[in-house]
Amino acid sequence: MLLIKKTEYKEMKRSGLDSFYRCYIDLKPELDGYVQHIKTWKDIQLMIPSRHNADRYIEGNCALIGDAVHTVHPMAGEGMNLAIQDAFTLGELLSYMYGARCLDAAQLKLYEQVRKPRAEFLSSLSHLSALAYSYWQGPWPRVRSHVLKRIERIPALHYKHMLNISGLGVWKETLLDRFIQIGLLPGSILPKVNGKEHQYTEQDDYPWKKRGNWNDC
Numbered sequence: 001m002l003l004i005k006k007t008e009y010k011e012m013k014r015s016g017l018d019s020f021y022r023c024y025i026d027l028k029p030e031l032d033g034y035v036q037h038i039k040t041w042k043d044i045q046l047m048i049p050s051r052h053n054a055d056r057y058i059e060g061n062c063a064l065i066g067d068a069v070h071t072v073h074p075m076a077g078e079g080m081n082l083a084i085q086d087a088f089t090l091g092e093l094l095s096y097m098y099g100a101r102c103l104d105a106a107q108l109k110l111y112e113q114v115r116k117p118r119a120e121f122l123s124s125l126s127h128l129s130a131l132a133y134s135y136w137q138g139p140w141p142r143v144r145s146h147v148l149k150r151i152e153r154i155p156a157l158h159y160k161h162m163l164n165i166s167g168l169g170v171w172k173e174t175l176l177d178r179f180i181q182i183g184l185l186p187g188s189i190l191p192k193v194n195g196k197e198h199q200y201t202e203q204d205d206y207p208w209k210k211r212g213n214w215n216d217c
């Protein structure tokens with residue numbers, strides 16, 4: 001992977017593939033002779049650091065899942081996780097609809113109701129880590145590593161972080177958490193966690209199991 005600044009990409013293309021080879025060879029001289037196997041710009045995949053969240057996931061009897069409705073920065077991860085969770089939720093809903101003999105397409109909205117707020121939350125988290133990783137000069141790498149170590153070592157911060165990125169629940173970080181993450185306050189001031197807080201309930205995950213939602217069928 002090679003980080004190319006937005007402003008430098010056009011210039012690089014103008015100068016030809018040699019400028020691309022040079023970047024790799026400067027980084028790792030052993031790549032000389034190997035990187036030149038790339039003969040055209042078409043063989044280079046650009047990872048554009050952008051994200052989007054669609055306004056709706058459903059139109060009539062069509063449902064969109066995965067990157068089609070939300071993309072996250074590829075470096076920050078989460079895209080695959082979100083796509084699998086979308087597929088799971090939609091699959092569970094469709095099975096229920098067939099089981100209940102209710103194929104009214106309006107019920108597909110329940111899939112959007114479950115997934116959209118979760119994907120948007122994960123997208124903002126992922127964006128935050130993408131931002132954190134885009135500063136690689138000065139004190140930033142050390143600050144980042146310090147924060148990550150604290151998140152790993154302080155049980156309440158660790159639980160919250162893992163819960164949020166796993167998609168098993170939501171427990172938003174507070175300003176107090178941020179102060180603790182950077183080391184301005186000790187982790188001991190946070191209450192102990194029992195590993196069950198703020199997880200989604202069955203009702204959150206499968207709202208269609210509520211009888212009331214099937215009145216129209």
Ligand SMILES: Cc1cc2nc3c(=O)[nH]c(=O)nc-3n(C[C@H](O)[C@H](O)[C@H](O)COP(=O)(O)OP(=O)(O)OC[C@H]3O[C@@H](n4cnc5c(N)ncnc54)[C@H](O)[C@@H]3O)c2cc1C
Nearest residue numbers: 047065066067068072074075076077078079080081082083
């Ligand atoms: C370089 C890179 C690194 C990444 N790293 C990570 C990571 O570390 N962790 C992570 O969680 N996510 C990562 N992602 C994101 C992750 O790959 C995607 O979020 C995930 O694959 C989305 O799944 P999807 O099924 O929605 O889309 P895709 O995996 O893109 O699947 C869509 C499929 O549809 C096919 N298709 C497109 N158009 C048509 C058509 N007209 N007819 C038929 N088929 C069509 C495509 O060929 C493709 O197979 C990364 C992405 C990139 C690009």
